[in-house]
Amino acid sequence: MKIFLAGAAGAIGRQLVPMLIESGHDVTGTTRSEERATWLASVGARPVILDAYHPDALSAAMIEARPEVVVDQLTDLARGFSAEDVANTARLRETTTGTLADGAVAAGAHRLVAQSGAWQYAAGPIPHDETHPLRTPTDEPKDAGLRGIIALERIVLGAVGIEAIVLRYGYFYGPGTSYTPEEAPELKVSIEGAARATAAAIERGPAGVYNVVDDIQSVSNAKARELLGWEP
Numbered sequence: 001m002k003i004f005l006a007g008a009a010g011a012i013g014r015q016l017v018p019m020l021i022e023s024g025h026d027v028t029g030t031t032r033s034e035e036r037a038t039w040l041a042s043v044g045a046r047p048v049i050l051d052a053y054h055p056d057a058l059s060a061a062m063i064e065a066r067p068e069v070v071v072d073q074l075t076d077l078a079r080g081f082s083a084e085d086v087a088n089t090a091r092l093r094e095t096t097t098g099t100l101a102d103g104a105v106a107a108g109a110h111r112l113v114a115q116s117g118a119w120q121y122a123a124g125p126i127p128h129d130e131t132h133p134l135r136t137p138t139d140e141p142k143d144a145g146l147r148g149i150i151a152l153e154r155i156v157l158g159a160v161g162i163e164a165i166v167l168r169y170g171y172f173y174g175p176g177t178s179y180t181p182e183e184a185p186e187l188k189v190s191i192e193g194a195a196r197a198t199a200a201a202i203e204r205g206p207a208g209v210y211n212v213v214d215d216i217q218s219v220s221n222a223k224a225r226e227l228l229g230w231e232p
Contacts, residue, residue, distance in 0.1 A: 003202060004067035004109070005029040006052060006100055007074040008045065009036035011176035012115075015195035016073075018043050023199070028065040030058070052092065055099040062103035069202050070104035072097065072114040072156070083141060090148025097152045101159040111163040113201045114156045118168035118211045118219050119187050120146050127220040130168070130209040153209070163207040169194050170213035189213050193232045200228040 008017055008029025020027050021044040028046045031037050037047035046065075050057045052074055062070065074096055076088035097114070104112045121128040122135045134150060137143040156164045173184035174191040181190070189197075189212055197212040210224045214232045224230045 001069060001202070002026045002065065002067045003028070003069045003071060004062055004065045004107070005071045005073060007072070009033065009040055010073055010075060011172060011191055012073050012195055012198065014176050015192050016198055017045050019195055019199050020202070021045060028061070028067065030061065052096045058096065058099050059103045059106070062107045066107055067109050069111040069113065070100060070109045071198065071202065072100050072112070075115070087141065087144040090144040093148040093152040097155040101155050105159065105161050109162060111165065111202070112156060112159060113165045113167065113198060114152060116149050116153055116166045116168045117145070118170050118213050120149055121219065126218050128218060129220045130211060130223055165201045165205065165207055166209045167197060167201060168209060168211050186216055187213060187219060189232055197224060197228060197230045200230050204228065
């Protein structure tokens with residue numbers, strides 16, 4: 001299968017790309033870095049160096065790749081979860097998700113898989129499943145991340161003519177992340193487990209939203225277990 005992976009050399013991409021290559025997929029991956037492009041090529045992917053904020057370049061790369069599946073793993077969290085990094089990631093999602101969704105349709109892709117977060121559910125009965133509402137954001141800077149998630153989910157799930165899947169990950173822990181298993185917040189998932197869930201969503205499962213989290217009381221992962229065949 002031909003896959004276009006935006007943000008291919010981040011923490012999850014480092015786990016996901018080798019999995020996809022090993023499974024026989026043809027992967028085109030974007031990065032802003034020459035060094036990371038070299039890594040992508042070394043594991044068998046086709047690197048494209050571009051700035052995702054440039055819609056024409058992003059769209060052209062997607063059209064040229066002609067993917068069957070587009071995966072959005074774009075973030076700006078290389079330095080962690082500071083207020084600035086979270087705000088930058090929100091801006092990235094608000095700015096680029098529409099380009100990715102439109103480009104996926106224009107390129108002839110049949111599926112779009114995007115990264116979201118499982119830590120923004122509104123207060124209510126637990127465990128939270130995917131039908132439960134997210135919090136209503138305020139205009140305060142502390143809600144920038146939530147505003148970005150809401151924008152991403154609205155655009156992806158509203159895309160016409162494509163199967164849209166949103167993966168609400170927990171906080172990542174493991175190689176290339178900000179956390180060890182012991183240091184991560186309770187609502188978490190290993191980076192390797194998140195990559196496996198993403199690989200599963202690329203290949204199977206109905207469109208919709210999935211929580212991708214470790215076994216905890218507050219958020220249910222039953223849907224991903226049942227429909228994606230995934231385990232944390």
